[in-house]
Amino acid sequence: MKLINNQKIDKNDWRFRRDLEKAKFQVWLRDKGLCAKCGEIPERHETDHIIPISQGGEPFELTNLQTLCYPCHLEKTTDERKRGYYTRGKSASRTILFCRLVKG
Numbered sequence: 001m002k003l004i005n006n007q008k009i010d011k012n013d014w015r016f017r018r019d020l021e022k023a024k025f026q027v028w029l030r031d032k033g034l035c036a037k038c039g040e041i042p043e044r045h046e047t048d049h050i051i052p053i054s055q056g057g058e059p060f061e062l063t064n065l066q067t068l069c070y071p072c073h074l075e076k077t078t079d080e081r082k083r084g085y086y087t088r089g090k091s092a093s094r095t096i097l098f099c100r101l102v103k104g
Contacts, residue, residue: 023047023060031067037076042069048076052085 024029024047035042051057058064068076080086 019060023062023065026062027065028064031064032090034067035069036066036074037068037072040065040069044070045075046070048073053078 027047028045031046033041035045036048046068048066049057049059050064050066053059
């Protein structure tokens with residue numbers, strides 16, 4: 001369960017998933033499908049948080065999201081793990097406190 005707009009929302013709830021997919025699509029359109037790091041059109045793209053949520057990045061803020069190809073996303077995530085941005089285990093990856101869904 002996550003707290004969004006002071007309401008508990010299950011990450012599998014259709015409203016949460018809809019808003020997440022909507023944000024991903026908007027970022028992909030904005031970036032014209034190009035990887036923000038290498039500039040290639042990826043076969044497989046990832047939507048990446050520029051500032052990780054674990055470091056205070058906004059989860060659905062479009063300015064904190066970018067399109068990356070899978071290799072660039074893997075490289076960035078590996079670097080962030082080395083820096084200690086993520087911890088292993090369910091508490092860091094499955095329990096995230098969202099203060100608000102969208103800035104308003």
